[in-house]
Amino acid sequence: MKKIFKFVYxxxxxxxxxxxxxxxxxxxxxxxxxxxxxxxxxxxxxxxSIVWALLYALIIAATYMMLERSPSMLHNLAHDLFxxxxxxxxxxxxxFFAHGYLALGLGVIIILDITVIKxxxxxxxxxxxxxxxxxxxxxxxxxxxxLNGAYVWMYGMNV
Numbered sequence: 001m002k003k004i005f006k007f008v009y010x011x012x013x014x015x016x017x018x019x020x021x022x023x024x025x026x027x028x029x030x031x032x033x034x035x036x037x038x039x040x041x042x043x044x045x046x047x048x049s050i051v052w053a054l055l056y057a058l059i060i061a062a063t064y065m066m067l068e069r070s071p072s073m074l075h076n077l078a079h080d081l082f083x084x085x086x087x088x089x090x091x092x093x094x095x096f097f098a099h100g101y102l103a104l105g106l107g108v109i110i111i112l113d114i115t116v117i118k119x120x121x122x123x124x125x126x127x128x129x130x131x132x133x134x135x136x137x138x139x140x141x142x143x144x145x146x147l148n149g150a151y152v153w154m155y156g157m158n159v
Contacts, residue, residue: 028097
């Protein structure tokens, strides 16, 4: 039963993160974001939902595997980073999409990059496969950072 609780817990955190992030993202994408010319490297809109669905599935699997390891200080820190990246993901969607604070969003996503990289490193130390499962997430967040930076370069600090 403990395994089911861990899975439900991870699923719920990721689902809540996805839900709140999508609310803030939809708010921006139905407004200012659609009106601006996009950087040339911006994928079509439909790509984002497909990629995020896959990334959330990988985050769930990786975190569940990590949580199955024996509790330790490293385990606790990895869990804290999981929660921190969830919060930062929501905060980035809030700053970048919901409010069009491009420079602030860039600052938040850089902190998210660092958090996700540290999280993947700790997951790897605890369970190699769970660390590897986060590589696509790292790559996607780094790509989003480049996009965010392109918006700052094109439009300044705020839209």
